[in-house]
Amino acid sequence: MAIAQRIRVMVSSRSNTRVFGDSGPTLEELRRQLQARLEAEPLFDQQLIEVWIHEDAQAADGTVDSWEESLAQVRLAQIVVLLYSGEAGWAKTAGDVGICHAEMMEVLNTAPGKAFLIELKPLAPLPDDRAARRRDQRFRHYVQEQHRFRGPVAADPDQLLGHVQASLREAVIRLVHLGVLEARKGRYSSGQALDWSRLDFQTRKRETEQVLRRSLTERGGGELPEGAILQVAGKKVFFACHAVPAAMSVAAAREMVGQPFLRDHEYLESMNDARGPVHLIGCQKGVTEAQAMRLLGFPDATIVATPFGVYVADGVQKIQLVCIAQCRDPTSTRHGVQRMLEWLAQSDEDENLARRAASRRKIIQSIAGELD
Numbered sequence: 001m002a003i004a005q006r007i008r009v010m011v012s013s014r015s016n017t018r019v020f021g022d023s024g025p026t027l028e029e030l031r032r033q034l035q036a037r038l039e040a041e042p043l044f045d046q047q048l049i050e051v052w053i054h055e056d057a058q059a060a061d062g063t064v065d066s067w068e069e070s071l072a073q074v075r076l077a078q079i080v081v082l083l084y085s086g087e088a089g090w091a092k093t094a095g096d097v098g099i100c101h102a103e104m105m106e107v108l109n110t111a112p113g114k115a116f117l118i119e120l121k122p123l124a125p126l127p128d129d130r131a132a133r134r135r136d137q138r139f140r141h142y143v144q145e146q147h148r149f150r151g152p153v154a155a156d157p158d159q160l161l162g163h164v165q166a167s168l169r170e171a172v173i174r175l176v177h178l179g180v181l182e183a184r185k186g187r188y189s190s191g192q193a194l195d196w197s198r199l200d201f202q203t204r205k206r207e208t209e210q211v212l213r214r215s216l217t218e219r220g221g222g223e224l225p226e227g228a229i230l231q232v233a234g235k236k237v238f239f240a241c242h243a244v245p246a247a248m249s250v251a252a253a254r255e256m257v258g259q260p261f262l263r264d265h266e267y268l269e270s271m272n273d274a275r276g277p278v279h280l281i282g283c284q285k286g287v288t289e290a291q292a293m294r295l296l297g298f299p300d301a302t303i304v305a306t307p308f309g310v311y312v313a314d315g316v317q318k319i320q321l322v323c324i325a326q327c328r329d330p331t332s333t334r335h336g337v338q339r340m341l342e343w344l345a346q347s348d349e350d351e352n353l354a355r356r357a358a359s360r361r362k363i364i365q366s367i368a369g370e371l372d
Contacts, residue, residue: 006050009038009168010073012103013083015054019120020156027083028055030157034164049168052077065346067092068307070099074106079171080115081164082107084151086123088139094131095218096338097331101139105331108146109188113174116167117143117151118160134218142331145191192329196284201245205256208243208282211330215337216241216280226267229274232344235354238276240267243327244283248291257281259297261319264360265368275357278320282327282336283309292323308339313352318360320353 015028025033035051042048052073074080080103088098097105107115123140126133151167154160188197196204216239217223221230227240242260246253260279267277281295289303292310296303302313309325324336344350 006048007079007172008050008052008077009079009081010052010077011035011081011083011164012054012070012074012100014085014087014089014100014124017085017087017124019085019124025157027085030083030160031055033157034161037161038164038168065342067099067102067342070103071106074103075110078114078175079168080107081167082115082117082151083120083160084117084123084143085120086126086136086140088132088135091135091338092342093219093338094134095215095334096135097335098135098139101135101142101331102335105142105335108191109193109326109328109332112190114171116171118163118167119151119153120160121153121155131218138331138334142192145195188328192331196329199245201253201256204245204284205243207330208245208284208327208333209241211327211333212239212241212243212280212282212324212337215334219341224270226270227277227280229271232357233350233354235358236274237278237354237357238267238271238274239280239322240264240277242279242281244281247285248283248287253284254295257295259295261317261321265364265371268361268364268368271361275354275361276320277360278322278353278357280337280340281321281323282333283323283325284327285325287323287325292321295323296321306340306343308336308343311340311343311349313356315356318356318363320356320360 011031011034013027013031015026017027018024019027019030031053032055035053038049038051039047054070082104087100089100091098126136152163154163188194196207199207213223213228216228216230219230221228227238229236229238240260242257244253244257248254264277271277287309289305289310292312293299293303296312296314296319302315304311309323312321312323322340324333324340327333327336344353
């Protein structure tokens with residue numbers, strides 16, 4: 001008889017934080033204990049629970065870093081238990097979303113029906129480091145926005161184990177009845193995403209552009225009314241921020257951005273000595289290569305589908321468009337910017353972007369001179 005496939009459970013939390021007092025266990029120790037207890041308990045006389053924790057992660061294969069591996073595990077798991085200590089988790093740069101924050105956002109955006117949050121009391125104190133403090137504050141605000149998602153509170157290890165077991169029982173019953181497809185119906189229907197959906201086009205566009213600018217400036221960039229100047233490959237590059245406040249297929253929303261590169265020469269004075277501009281476009285929903293190509297206006301360019309959206313680079317006029325998909329709320333917008341910058345570094349495209357931006361500045365200087 002074939003062995004039944006196991007139910008895959010992911011337990012997400014910080015690692016080194018001590019909980020339930022200064023002498024309490026670390027979250028890593030608690031995760032290992034939970035893994036051992038849950039996998040040892042049979043269901044229908046078989047071991048049907050398989051628990052994945054960060055400590056079991058295999059070495060990256062060179063194409064997926066630990067961040068992407070964690071998000072992939074969120075998507076693979078049938079049940080995700082989130083141990084919430086108030087800490088957003090590690091991040092590569094100051095303005096990034098923390099890994100715990102990203103994992104929670106990923107499960108709520110893709111299949112909220114499989115997510116179970118357990119709050120650990122007391123929450124960890126806010127750190128002294130300014131960037132980490134802001135990251136944790138954003139995470140706590142995000143959790144507070146998920147009113148329907150607030151789970152039970154655990155004040156000691158035994159209580160935590162009881163809550164986890166109760167969550168698994170509820171999950172098995174819920175997912176058997178509803179199925180994963182039914183669980184996915186909650187996507188973007190609550191919290192900040194719902195708040196942004198209530199906004200009119202002009203307000204949603206303005207809110208998205210503001211989050212894009214702040215995401216760049218919190219990484220050490222200089223904020224301008226139209227965008228931000230950020231170091232890319234050691235060079236100052238000006239990113240002009242725009243937003244399409246609905247699906248790219250909606251003409252009224254798409255036309256609010258139009259072809260922004262046609263007026264690049266107007267940025268010269270505010271750019272100071274930075275290169276560019278590079279146009280950063282937050283798209284409320286998805287974006288395809290064909291849609292990005294139509295935004296550029298011609299097909300003869302580098303057009304690449306990426307983890308964050310679509311990247312467009314014209315080798316002649318040096319126009320560059322970075323389309324970030326699924327900018328549904330502040331968190332998903334920040335995460336899109338983060339993934340865009342990571343992709344630039346990992347693919348070595350950052351140097352090409354900076355080099356094209358230098359050429360683009362020379363071109364628009366010539367245009368401005370002709371207009372004068």
